[in-house]
Amino acid sequence: MADLFLSPVLVVIVDNRALRIWLSKLKEVDYEAETLLLLFSVDSLPNVKYADKVKEILHALEMAADEGLRFNLNKGNIVHRESDGRLETSSFFLDREVFGREREKVEIVKLLLSSETTTIGGEAQCIPIVGMGGLGKTTLAQLAYNDHEVRRHFDFQVWVFVSDQFDVKNIMRTVIHSLSKDNSHYPTLDTLYLEVRGVLQNKRYLIVLDDVWTENPDDWDKLRPLFTAGIDGSKMLITARSKKVALLANSPNSMYCLKELSKDACWSLFVQRAFPQGDKENHPDLLPIGEQIVSKCGGVALAIKALGSLLKPKRSVREWEIIRDSELWNLDESEN
Ligand SMILES: Nc1ncnc2c1ncn2[C@@H]1O[C@H](COP(=O)(O)OP(=O)(O)O)[C@@H](O)[C@H]1O
Ligand SMILES: [Mg+2]
Structure with missing residues (x-):
């Protein structure tokens, strides 16, 4: 059982809340069992005095094992839980230190401050940061987003956490709400487009779409109004695991592959x-x-x-x- 907790794979990929709670309960029992084993190994007296404790731990382990059955823990299952219940990100650093990434930050900031637009009809330039999960794409985007020059450069910045639940209406609503504090529902895409164009018009904006998974070209087409609403120098910063996402965003040349x-x-x-x-x-x-x-x-x-x-x-x-x-x-x- 101890091996289960020691699994780096599990620690890295378990995103399911109920599973995490169960694992932490299990971990407590495991620590008790480990401590008891340690006591056994150093105690030369007969171990009868520990009998009750052993029973108690065995009982707790049995209960935990029963409870764990509902998670159907097998290798395939665990690995595929990777995209479940992703933790929402924001543009803020929450009291944590970032190590390294100085050069990468400078490079991203430079791309953001450049006056380039894509070749297609003056669309906002899209800069996808691409790399495997956990590498630090979101962290790098946060570093760039909060850079003081970047803050000065753009009229408007918004951070949208996208995740595998790609919902174009939600993305549009977040943009509108961030800029105008308007909480209206806007039931149709049409009304959302009109409003989003209205709020972004004549603005140099930076929109971050964090953790984009969709590889569906239709999804990207629906997002286009976000690309075309502002003035020159507007940027879309995207973080994604897949290079296909960067290609769909029409920006193969500005793709930033994070090392x-x-x-x-x-x-x-x-x-x-x-x-x-x-x-x-x-x-x-x-x-x-x-x-x-x-x-x-x-x-x-x-x-x-x-x-x-x-x-x-x-x-x-x-x-x-x-x-x-x-x-x-x-x-x-x-x-x-
Ligand atoms: N350079 C860094 N210094 C310290 N912590 C980092 C650094 N890069 C990433 N992290 C931490 O590692 C975890 C994964 O980083 P994240 O930026 O979310 O990766 P990704 O977006 O590529 O999946 C986060 O908890 C983040 O705080
Ligand atoms: Mg991320």
């Missing part, structure tokens, strides 16, 4: 998560294992962050080695 996080930034992020009290010097035996774990994360910020947090309460070399040597790393590779 993995630098080695130094990865290490800083990991240390921040695994040693939040700044006590890494007290654990010289864990550091080399931590470095090996980080190098297996392939520069994916989300994986590093999740593993750092997972290792935070663990302070024995054995526990860190179990994570480093977990077979789930291989699974991750074969599943990409």
